[in-house]
Amino acid sequence: MELRVSSTLFFLLLLAFPFQFSSSSSTKGFSLSVENPDDVILSPNGIFTAGFYAVGENAYCFSIWFTEPKAQNLTVVWMANLNQPVNGRLSTLSIDETGNLILTDARQFKIWTTDTSSSSLLKLVLNNNGNLVLHEKQGTVLWQSFDHPINTLLPGQVLPKDASLVSSRSETNHSSGFYKLFFDDFNVLRLAFDGQDVPSNYWPDPWLKNFESGRSSYNGSRNVVLDALGYFSSSDNFTFKTSDYGRVLQRRLMIDYDGNLRVYSRESAADYWYVSWQAKSEPCKIHGICGPNSMCSNDPYSGRKCSCLPGYKVKNESDWSYGCEAKFNISCNMNESRFQLISHVEFYGTDFVYLQNSTFKQCQEICLQLCNCKGFQYNFRKEFNRYDCYTKTMLVNGYQSPDFFGAMFLRLPKGDSFSGDLKESVNSCHNNVNSVMLERGYIERRENTLVKIFLWLAYAIGGIEIFCLFMVWSCLMITGKKSSVNEQGYQLNAIGFRRFSYSELKKATNGFCEEIGRGGGGIVYKAVLSDNRVAAVKRLSEANQGESEFLAEVSIIGRLNHMNLIEMWGYCVERKHRLLVYEYMENGSLAQNLMSNTLNWSERYNIALGIARGLSYLHEECLEWILHCDVKPHNILLDLNYHPKIADFGLSKLQNRNDINSSFSRVRGTRGYMAPEWIFNLPITSKVDVYSYGIVMLEMITGKNPSMGIQVADGAEAHQGRLRRLVTWVREKKIKGLEMTSWVEEIMDPLVEGDYDIKKMETLVKVSLECVQEEKSARPTMSQVVEMLQRY
Numbered sequence: 001m002e003l004r005v006s007s008t009l010f011f012l013l014l015l016a017f018p019f020q021f022s023s024s025s026s027t028k029g030f031s032l033s034v035e036n037p038d039d040v041i042l043s044p045n046g047i048f049t050a051g052f053y054a055v056g057e058n059a060y061c062f063s064i065w066f067t068e069p070k071a072q073n074l075t076v077v078w079m080a081n082l083n084q085p086v087n088g089r090l091s092t093l094s095i096d097e098t099g100n101l102i103l104t105d106a107r108q109f110k111i112w113t114t115d116t117s118s119s120s121l122l123k124l125v126l127n128n129n130g131n132l133v134l135h136e137k138q139g140t141v142l143w144q145s146f147d148h149p150i151n152t153l154l155p156g157q158v159l160p161k162d163a164s165l166v167s168s169r170s171e172t173n174h175s176s177g178f179y180k181l182f183f184d185d186f187n188v189l190r191l192a193f194d195g196q197d198v199p200s201n202y203w204p205d206p207w208l209k210n211f212e213s214g215r216s217s218y219n220g221s222r223n224v225v226l227d228a229l230g231y232f233s234s235s236d237n238f239t240f241k242t243s244d245y246g247r248v249l250q251r252r253l254m255i256d257y258d259g260n261l262r263v264y265s266r267e268s269a270a271d272y273w274y275v276s277w278q279a280k281s282e283p284c285k286i287h288g289i290c291g292p293n294s295m296c297s298n299d300p301y302s303g304r305k306c307s308c309l310p311g312y313k314v315k316n317e318s319d320w321s322y323g324c325e326a327k328f329n330i331s332c333n334m335n336e337s338r339f340q341l342i343s344h345v346e347f348y349g350t351d352f353v354y355l356q357n358s359t360f361k362q363c364q365e366i367c368l369q370l371c372n373c374k375g376f377q378y379n380f381r382k383e384f385n386r387y388d389c390y391t392k393t394m395l396v397n398g399y400q401s402p403d404f405f406g407a408m409f410l411r412l413p414k415g416d417s418f419s420g421d422l423k424e425s426v427n428s429c430h431n432n433v434n435s436v437m438l439e440r441g442y443i444e445r446r447e448n449t450l451v452k453i454f455l456w457l458a459y460a461i462g463g464i465e466i467f468c469l470f471m472v473w474s475c476l477m478i479t480g481k482k483s484s485v486n487e488q489g490y491q492l493n494a495i496g497f498r499r500f501s502y503s504e505l506k507k508a509t510n511g512f513c514e515e516i517g518r519g520g521g522g523i524v525y526k527a528v529l530s531d532n533r534v535a536a537v538k539r540l541s542e543a544n545q546g547e548s549e550f551l552a553e554v555s556i557i558g559r560l561n562h563m564n565l566i567e568m569w570g571y572c573v574e575r576k577h578r579l580l581v582y583e584y585m586e587n588g589s590l591a592q593n594l595m596s597n598t599l600n601w602s603e604r605y606n607i608a609l610g611i612a613r614g615l616s617y618l619h620e621e622c623l624e625w626i627l628h629c630d631v632k633p634h635n636i637l638l639d640l641n642y643h644p645k646i647a648d649f650g651l652s653k654l655q656n657r658n659d660i661n662s663s664f665s666r667v668r669g670t671r672g673y674m675a676p677e678w679i680f681n682l683p684i685t686s687k688v689d690v691y692s693y694g695i696v697m698l699e700m701i702t703g704k705n706p707s708m709g710i711q712v713a714d715g716a717e718a719h720q721g722r723l724r725r726l727v728t729w730v731r732e733k734k735i736k737g738l739e740m741t742s743w744v745e746e747i748m749d750p751l752v753e754g755d756y757d758i759k760k761m762e763t764l765v766k767v768s769l770e771c772v773q774e775e776k777s778a779r780p781t782m783s784q785v786v787e788m789l790q791r792y
């Protein structure tokens with residue numbers, strides 16, 4: 001039987017003549033048999049082949065692969081039944097009477113089908129680009145393999161919306177593995193390790209906000225495409241060009257079993273594949289790669305090396321993804337544990353307790369009190385000049401690098417002495433886990449010259465990398481930004497931005513029982529999250545917004561990152577519920593503190609400067625231009641050290657998204673703090689926040705509430721008349737006091753304690769008065785305010 005079929009031959013199914021199939025579909029109809037190695041479909045250009053591919057002994061998957069090389073290890077680009085191979089006898093791929101492409105195992109079991117239906121003639125064609133298409137004779141496409149990618153994208157193939165690429169389990173096991181390339185809730189393309197309870201993102205670096213990694217969350221089309229010249233683009237604005245960009249080569253984008261996303265290229269069928277781009281340059285930063293209770297370290301020869309922690313032994317020598325298991329039982333008795341230092345090691349994520357500025361003893365106590373605490377990370381945070389403590393009940397994503405300045409204290413039983421020397425427990429990784437820059441075949445076949453070329457390539461790439469690192473470093477130095485990515489990453493991960501379920505928040509707030517504030521469109525409750533962090537949960541009352549709009553806004557707010565802005569940890573959107581989860585501020589609001597008169601002059605000055613910085617960031621520095629519109633002492637919160645953070649920014653957007661044209665038609669804000677523009681219906685600009693800021697400052701200095709005027713003006717402008725009172729009162733004092741140097745001292749609240757620098761106070765009063773000018777163009781911008789206040 002001649003069944004070496006090329007796609008130029010059409011497999012016509014004459015469904016009008018069912019008798020043709022009734023006898024045996026394998027002879028009369030279209031059918032490929034697993035038993036005949038020549039039963040394959042070739043693309044017209046000969047580059048691709050579709051057929052049965054042996055994935056194990058007597059185990060076959062219907063697959064598409066590159067025709068060359070015809071070696072045992074084919075370059076497979078697609079598989080139909082990767083998780084359920086079929087028998088090597090009597091298994092077939094055929095088209096049935098109803099228009100379905102069906103894979104049958106041992107003539108009995110339907111393993112896989114395209115779930116299509118048609119009553120007309122069908123053709124199965126393998127296109128030149130590697131796309132296997134089932135279509136009707138008239139051209140209607142019923143099904144195509146490009147719509148169902150596995151772990152590979154070919155040039156021109158668009159990753160369908162909401163599809164993901166999933167790596168294979170290992171180099172030889174093609175079933176679905178732990179790594180995936182996908183779009184997250186915010187339309188950002190990511191790589192994640194999905195082999196534990198919690199999926200763990202590792203690309204782009206999880207501690208970076210989207211805009212810091214150059215991603216955009218606004219485009220919901222969620223597509224990804226690599227072109228024939230080597231240009232990759234995704235709808236979140238991530239693009240790259242391969243190192244060999246511009247030449248027409250054979251290419252494939254693949255998520256490898258080791259969790260790295262790579263583009264492979266080759267000149268022609270006669271050549272070997274090489275890597276022309278990869279997502280992660282440090283193999284140990286790929287999560288989950290060595291399994292739990294082990295550490296990954298860089299190895300100059302094999303790329304990386306996994307080793308068990310002291311006291312642990314490897315679970316499965318041939319598959320390190322199982323990690324290591326303890327050789328001991330931890331006793332709950334606190335007196336029977338000791339801690340062993342392992343330096344330069346980080347276990348990323350899954351912190352049980354995160355404690356800032358903790359002593360070593362405190363940290364150790366917390367761990368000891370918890371039966372299943374396996375140890376703790378104790379890192380020095382240079383930027384805050386303190387030690388932070390992270391206790392762990394799981395030890396995952398461990399990696400060791402001399403560049404990491406932090407230490408792990410591993411909990412071990414007291415009596416037993418496990419070797420402190422890690423080398424003893426080192427097991428070099430199985431081949432499966434080694435990071436190989438090149439396809440295996442490349443090295444094996446043309447060892448001498450090619451290895452040399454690739455060594456040079458590696459040096460060149462290394463050189464470029466060092467250069468890039470240097471550039472990044474110098475950028476960081478110039479802008480004076482955070483210096484240590486490791487440390488930064490650690491904290492941000494500990495307080496990562498995420499989605500909460502309603503029931504989770506209900507539990508955390510104990511059924512919304514402890515109210516700690518009101519306003520800004522909702523009630524705020526105190527909560528204790530499952531990881532013991534204390535949080536403030538705001539329940540929005542007026543949230544009748546659709547889910548996607550809410551998510552878009554929340555993602556904008558969530559990306560704002562400034563020391564003087566309240567940090568948002570997450571959100572919840574479920575049916576009608578819209579909740580926001582923020583960090584909890586120990587010292588409450590500025591309003592409360594002014595009332596109880598707890599702040600001295602130097603704290604007040606620092607608060608003035610901090611709020612100005614926060615607003616300046618909102619107005620001028622962050623990507624999205626944001627007006628607060630409700631600056632008042634209730635929205636300024638103070639942390640343990642009385643550093644101010646602005647709350648409720650972005651809420652005006654969250655609640656009234658639809659009225660964009662008349663976006664500020666409704667008067668917002670709070671009486672006493674509102675700029676004249678609101679009352680006179682003038683265009684609203686960032687100067688409304690400047691005005692409110694000025695009022696808050698005057699209130700802080702004088703101790704007088706702006707809405708408590710001396711005299712009430714009449715009519716519609718009543719409150720406007722009142723609030724002019726505080727301002728006019730200060731202005732009058734200023735004019736009268738021109739000859740007296742201490743007019744500023746005269747307006748300062750006599751009840752406030754602490755020393756002050758009269759020059760500073762004069763500046764603050766002067767700046768505040770400028771901020772409350774009726775004419776908005778006469779008011780300074782927030783960055784000018786920061787500049788003036790910083791001078792002292």
Ligand SMILES: *[C@@H]1O[C@H](CO)[C@@H](O)[C@H](O)[C@H]1NC(C)=O
Pocket residue numbers: 071072073171172440
């Ligand atoms: C195929 O891959 C396996 C596993 O890496 C390897 O042991 C074998 O030698 C390869 N075979 C060929 C022909 O390259």
Ligand SMILES: *[C@@H]1O[C@H](CO)[C@@H](O)[C@H](O)[C@H]1NC(C)=O
Pocket residue numbers: 056169173174175
């Ligand atoms: C491949 O991996 C899967 C999932 O871990 C496993 O169930 C299967 O037995 C493996 N197959 C082979 C041939 O090792």
Ligand SMILES: *[C@@H]1O[C@H](CO)[C@@H](O)[C@H](O)[C@H]1NC(C)=O
Pocket residue numbers: 219220221223233234235236
């Ligand atoms: C979204 O991304 C796609 C593909 O990258 C692009 O074609 C489209 O124009 C983008 N849409 C918007 C609104 O930017």
Ligand SMILES: *[C@@H]1O[C@H](CO)[C@@H](O)[C@H](O)[C@H]1NC(C)=O
Pocket residue numbers: 215216218237
């Ligand atoms: C996308 O990237 C381009 C070029 O880097 C940039 O000009 C543009 O502003 C970005 N778009 C978004 C939405 O970030």
Ligand SMILES: *[C@@H]1O[C@H](CO)[C@@H](O)[C@H](O)[C@H]1NC(C)=O
Pocket residue numbers: 315316317318319
């Ligand atoms: C180790 O892993 C391999 C590959 O997944 C598997 O075939 C084998 O059964 C495992 N051995 C043990 C002891 O779990």
Ligand SMILES: *[C@@H]1O[C@H](CO)[C@@H](O)[C@H](O)[C@H]1NC(C)=O
Pocket residue numbers: 327328329
């Ligand atoms: C740990 O506890 C289990 C069950 O209690 C016991 O079977 C095992 O021998 C213990 N292992 C060690 C190392 O003591």
Ligand SMILES: *[C@@H]1O[C@H](CO)[C@@H](O)[C@H](O)[C@H]1NC(C)=O
Pocket residue numbers: 333334335
């Ligand atoms: C631990 O040791 C302390 C002092 O050595 C002792 O007071 C305490 O009772 C011990 N705790 C337990 C659970 O044995």
Ligand SMILES: *[C@@H]1O[C@H](CO)[C@@H](O)[C@H](O)[C@H]1NC(C)=O
Pocket residue numbers: 357384385386
């Ligand atoms: C850390 O805590 C100590 C006392 O517990 C305090 O003196 C120190 O100022 C704190 N440091 C920071 C950076 O908060």
